[in-house]
Amino acid sequence: MHAPLSSTADRLERGRFSDWRLALKSILGFWFFYALTIVARAFLGSDPVTILSNKLFTIAAGIVVTGLVYAAIVLLSGKGSVRKQAIIAALVSFAGGWPWPGS
Numbered sequence: 001m002h003a004p005l006s007s008t009a010d011r012l013e014r015g016r017f018s019d020w021r022l023a024l025k026s027i028l029g030f031w032f033f034y035a036l037t038i039v040a041r042a043f044l045g046s047d048p049v050t051i052l053s054n055k056l057f058t059i060a061a062g063i064v065v066t067g068l069v070y071a072a073i074v075l076l077s078g079k080g081s082v083r084k085q086a087i088i089a090a091l092v093s094f095a096g097g098w099p100w101p102g103s
Helices: 008-014 020-042 046-076 080-095
Strands: none
Touching: 020 046, 046 080
């Protein structure tokens, strides 16, 4: 039985985007849960179809922006620490959310 790859050197040998499957599952899982909460709230109102159609763009754009945040973390942090990754994530998230109104 092989030991799990846990050291930084082992992770770097696997490739930059080696964890893309986990990232994709996490991103889609988060936005799926968000969509479920939107559906539940929409059916509490008087016009659920309009509410749902208005939020479809938000969900689709959110998936894209979250994927870009993941890509930026991987590409810009390189061999960096978790601290560097967190700083990059904060800056890119702020930049990605800047054009969106507070909806």
